[in-house]
Amino acid sequence: MTPFERIAEARLGEEVLRARVRNLPVLLAPKPGQVRATGVLGVRFGSCDREFREATGGPVVRVPDGVAHFLEHKLFEGTSVPVFQRYAELGAACNAATSFRTTHYYFTCTEQFETCLEFLLDFVQRPSITPERVEKEKGIIEQEIRMYLDNPSWRVFFNLLGALYERHPVRHPPGGTVESVRSITAEDCLRCHRAFYRPGNLVLVASGDFDPERLLARIEGWVGAQNGAVGEAIPVSEEGEVATREAVDRMAVSRARVLLGFRADRGPGIGEPLLHEELSGGFALESLFGRSSEIHQDLYKRGVIDDSFSASATVESDFAFTVLGGETNEPERFREEILATLERAKREGIRAEDFERVRRRHIGAAVRRFQSSESTAMGHMREALRGLPPFAHVRALEGARREDSEAWLRRSVREGRLAVSILHPS
Numbered sequence: 540m541t542p543f544e545r546i547a548e549a550r551l552g553e554e555v556l557r558a559r560v561r562n563l564p565v566l567l568a569p570k571p572g573q574v575r576a577t578g579v580l581g582v583r584f585g586s587c588d589r590e591f592r593e594a595t596g597g598p599v600v601r602v603p604d605g606v607a608h609f610l611e612h613k614l615f616e617g618t619s620v621p622v623f624q625r626y627a628e629l630g631a632a633c634n635a636a637t638s639f640r641t642t643h644y645y646f647t648c649t650e651q652f653e654t655c656l657e658f659l660l661d662f663v664q665r666p667s668i669t670p671e672r673v674e675k676e677k678g679i680i681e682q683e684i685r686m687y688l689d690n691p692s693w694r695v696f697f698n699l700l701g702a703l704y705e706r707h708p709v710r711h712p713p714g715g716t717v718e719s720v721r722s723i724t725a726e727d728c729l730r731c732h733r734a735f736y737r738p739g740n741l742v743l744v745a746s747g748d749f750d751p752e753r754l755l756a757r758i759e760g761w762v763g764a765q766n767g768a769v770g771e772a773i774p775v776s777e778e779g780e781v782a783t784r785e786a787v788d789r790m791a792v793s794r795a796r797v798l799l800g801f802r803a804d805r806g807p808g809i810g811e812p813l814l815h816e817e818l819s820g821g822f823a824l825e826s827l828f829g830r831s832s833e834i835h836q837d838l839y840k841r842g843v844i845d846d847s848f849s850a851s852a853t854v855e856s857d858f859a860f861t862v863l864g865g866e867t868n869e870p871e872r873f874r875e876e877i878l879a880t881l882e883r884a885k886r887e888g889i890r891a892e893d894f895e896r897v898r899r900r901h902i903g904a905a906v907r908r909f910q911s912s913e914s915t916a917m918g919h920m921r922e923a924l925r926g927l928p929p930f931a932h933v934r935a936l937e938g939a940r941r942e943d944s945e946a947w948l949r950r951s952v953r954e955g956r957l958a959v960s961i962l963h964p965s
Contacts, residue, residue: 541755548930553909555919555929556751561762563738566919566929567754568746570912576652576747577916580663581643581924584735586713587855588640588772593734595771600734602727604708605680605715608637610666610728612676614644618667622658631655637713640855641924647913652747653757660743660761666732673725681717691962695796698786699862699960703802705782707775709858734770738762742923746916774857778804781958789965796962797873798864801951806857809926813854814935815943820852820861820951822901823944826893827884828863833893834880843867843876852951856925861951870961881952889948894941905933 543558556567570576586607591600615622615635626633631648644663648655687693697712704710714720745754781802807816828835828850838844848865867873908914922931 541759543752543755546929548933551906551909551930551933553915553930556755557929558755560755560758561738563762564742564923565755565758566742566744566923567749567751568744568912568915568919569749569751570746570915571748573746573748573912575647575649575912576749577645577647577745577912578652578656578659579643579645579744579916579920580659581641581742581744581920582663582736583640583740583924584642584731584770584772585638585640586711586715587708587775587857588731588735589708590773590775591734592771592773593730594768599773600730602731603715603722604711604719605713606723606727606731607642608714609673609676609680609720609723610731611635611637611642611644612680613668613672613728614663614666616667616672616676617662618665622662625658626655629655629658639709639713639858643920643924645916652745652749653754656745656754657757657761660758660763663741664736664763666729666736668725668728668732670725673723673728677720677723680714680720684712684714684717684720687712687714691790691792691796694788694790695798695864695960695962696862698788698962699798699800699958700860702783702786702958702960703781703800703860703956704777704858707777707858709855709860710782731770735772737769740769742920744916744920744923746912746919774806776805776857777802780955784958786958786960787963788961789963792962792964794866794868795870795964796864796866797870798862798960799874799877800863800958800960801861801953802956802958803859803951804956806855806859809856811927811931811935813856813925814927814931816859816947817852817854818935818939819943819947820854820859822894822897822939822941823884823889823948824850824852824861824863825897826889826941826944827880829893829897831893831896833890834884838876838880843873859951864960870963874959878957881948885948885952888945889941891941894944898936898939902933902936905936 543556547554631646633646635644700710850863
């Protein structure tokens with residue numbers, strides 16, 4: 540029997556069994572009485588990992604943009620039967636997602652959970668990728684890319700990232716471009732799978748009404764024995780001025796869309812520094828611009844912003860950026876008012892009552908997420924892929940400080956790191 544560690548969060552009434560099965564990290568979150576059960580298999584490999592070494596000290600491998608997303612599609616094609624079809628036969632729903640730094644595959648079911656979990660491990664670990672299958676998939680993914688290009692929100696966002704970054708692959712959409720997808724080969728996909736889809740670089744999470752010790756014993760027989768080092772992704776950082784100050788585009792929209800972006804010179808790494816930076820930035824923006832804040836109400840009443848406005852901080856191990864924007868009839872006024880608000884907040888700080896309201900709301904939302912198997916599994920998966928222990932997020936919420944968010948504002952909102960993306964009506 541594989542040894543395991545019990546990790547409990549008494550205040551939530553939650554427990555996780557953490558183990559390592561043939562070098563695969565496993566987290567099991569039992570939920571007695573829960574009707575639905577969820578399994579998630581995540582990998583530290585995303586769209587930004589286009590340059591890597593297959594072994595430490597080896598030559599640098601470069602693959603086309605979009606390979607991580609393409610590989611996700613090919614794994615879902617399955618071997619003898621498509622993955623969607625097999626899960627439908629089992630009465631389960633399944634899906635996958637590729638982000639900048641990770642990819643994860645998941646299902647939710649109400650019965651035959653062990654069969655569903657075994658199949659998840661099987662199709663992700665044992666791909667059936669041939670040149671013929673790769674060529675067949677290209678047309679499907681090209682259509683998906685063109686669909687996103689017709690989406691105004693997508694267009695204005697990636698125009699902004701292209702202005703913020705000159706070299707970092709985050710400037711490219713996870714699906715790649717039509718041109719890059721056409722250049723992907725079966726060997727590109729297999730090479731990435733061999734380098735990153737190894738037990739040491741995967742994380743398996745299960746949540747539901749099951750006997751965790753029995754399930755752990757079953758998992759031992761499902762995990763493939765793969766030896767060898769995990770591929771070494773090459774991080775990229777950009778310092779100094781942004782690539783370009785302004786990106787202007789036109790599209791068939793009724794109103795202009797404006798995004799203001801601030802870029803950090805580098806990311807915080809993984810683990811606690813990443814979580815601290817993410818929470819500090821998120822709390823600062825929500826305290827200032829959340830719908831219940833005085834600033835939001837003032838800007839809304841004066842017609843500077845409307846219900847389309849949003850503000851968010853994206854933080855990964857080797858990059859971080861902040862985006863604020865929405866639809867407007869007056870792009871210049873919008874830009875001036877938002878920048879003036881940020882500069883005033885840097886000088887005067889964040890109202891204590893606004894910060895505390897945001898902190899309490901997030902604690903409540905985090906507690907509620909543990910009520911379902913899906914959100915529980917996804918939360919544990921996200922922490923694990925970011926180098927964090929179980930329950931790190933909810934514990935960090937309780938210790939969040941207004942001073943940290945004010946410090947984040949002062950170091951993140953800088954003129955030389957600002958770019959603007961405007962999408963005018965054509």
